Amino acid sequence: MKKLSIALMLALLLCAVAAQAATSTFTGFVTDTMCGKDHMMTGKDEASCVRACVKGGAKYALAVGDTIYILDGSKAQLDPVAGRKVTVSGELKGDTLHVSSIAEVK
Numbered sequence: 832m833k834k835l836s837i838a839l840m841l842a843l844l845l846c847a848v849a850a851q852a853a854t855s856t857f858t859g860f861v862t863d864t865m866c867g868k869d870h871m872m873t874g875k876d877e878a879s880c881v882r883a884c885v886k887g888g889a890k891y892a893l894a895v896g897d898t899i900y901i902l903d904g905s906k907a908q909l910d911p912v913a914g915r916k917v918t919v920s921g922e923l924k925g926d927t928l929h930v931s932s933i934a935e936v937k
């Protein structure tokens with residue numbers, strides 16, 4: 832009986848760790864992989880720059896301090912918040928954040 836409860840506790844603990852690793856929340860600015868945290872196009876605001884870079888083949892990205900995560904999400908989710916401060920929930924795999932939800936921080 833004791834052995835069983837230890838095994839059960841271990842299983843629960845592993846589940847909790849796995850659940851935590853699966854979804855995380857990040858707060859940062861929506862940018863693109865071309866510019867990172869500094870937008871290089873002059874005479875354009877951040878949102879236009881991000882959109883132009885994405886059109887040119889870059890990917891949407893999230894700048895959290897000095898760290899850049901590639902955002903894997905639909906254009907419908909990401910386009911409206913280009914250049915904005917957002918909170919993203921999703922699964923981080925390597926340096927790619929798979930977006931499950933995204934909300935603008937006002």
Ligand SMILES: [Cu+2]
Nearest residue numbers: 866880881884
């Ligand atoms: Cu850009």
